Amino acid sequence: MTMLNIENLSVWFGGGRDRVDAVRRANFHVARGASFGLVGESGSGKSTILRAIMGLVSNWSGTISVDATPVGKKREKTFYKAVQMVFQDPYASLHPRHSVDQVLGETLYLHGFRDIDARVVKLLDDVGLGAKFRFRYPHQLSGGQRQRVAIARALAPEPSILLLDEPTSALDVSIQAEILNLLTDLRSEHGLTYVMVSHDLSVVGHMCESLAVMKDGEIVEIMDVETLRNAKAQHAYSKKLLAASI
Template sequence: MSAVMVKDLNVWFGVGADRSYAVRDVTFDVADGESFGLVGESGSGKSTILRAIAGLVPTWSGDMTVAGETLGPKRSKSFYSKVQMVFQDPYASLHPRQTVDRVLSEAMGLHGVQNINTRIGKLLDDVGLGAGFRFRYPHQLSGGQRQRVAIARSLACNPSILLLDEPTSALDVSVQAEILNLLVDLRREHKLTYIMVSHDLGVVGHLCERIGVMREGRFEEVLTVEDMRRSKAESPYTQHLLESSINSVR
């Protein structure tokens, strides 16, 4: 069964004559346990797709089915216990005046999780932080540690699907490696499905099996990471993207 099915998705902003489309006729499937990457330049609509799935953009049309549930204009409570999102900037996505403990227990309380106390300890262990970080405020944490807290929060209600919006782009390369390793491990342990947005092909190639390349709101092509490694991209745009990212790294 597919974890996520998106068919003919259109997302727009603005009203009347000002209406401009951010996503145009996008169709893709993500299998259970798969990790799907979305790449493209800024403004290509890759984050907008994630936001549309998460219910953060009201203006969309098309069909979306997530974990067997057909999505309407509003998301149900059970949807959010299956799907969670991790945002780009860990400096902006944590409440500056709430401790790690409060952030996590609030998320669990909303979903009616039992034994919050023991679960927080387990969650912090899962993301490699340990109980010592439980009563810290975000300003007492480094960027990598904050992103770990953000990931712990998204795992608080035991979701099966994680939407990752450039989870490492605000971090140093050395910290990025830690977070990517964590994501790989968590996926294996909890059998998670990922949809990840990134502009870094190296990062996507590390974590995902299939990749959708976006340009101006449309899918340029969908290819497997294997094909990408062998530079077997069909469209010239993907080829160009591949070349520039290989050049910038080597």
């Protein structure tokens, strides 16, 4: 069953002569429990698609459907219980003056949960931190620990879909594998559906079953991960990306 369906999605910024078309007529779907990658060079429109899905950009057209329900321009509260996003930079995505307990507790409260203390501890356990991190502030955490908190915050509403915007690219290489393995485990444990943006084909090959290659705002090819691993892409740009990653 399709969990996320994108049809003819276009996203633009500005208007008139200043209009910039960031995404043009993108089409893809992601099955329930699957992991789908978006790859391409910087500026190709990958992250813009995630932001359009989350409602963080206002100028878009086409159809975005979650679990067969079309999403409107204004997101309902139920949408944010179903779809959450983990951003690229854990240094920027956490409030510097809020403790881990505040970050997670406020998220749980906003989504209507009442057994907040127990849920905060459970979330910290789920991301491999534990209760000892509960009252620390972002400046007291490493980059990897901050990203674990950001993942815990995204898990708090018990979503079905996680949008992952280069979740390891701002981290030290030694920490990246830990976070990717954590995300793999969480997907299995919680039955999550992932859409992952990355410029690193090896990351997508490790995390995803299929992927779309983007160039200049357009999806030029969709392939399964075996095609990626066997370097059997069809489009010239996809072949160029593969060659550059070897």
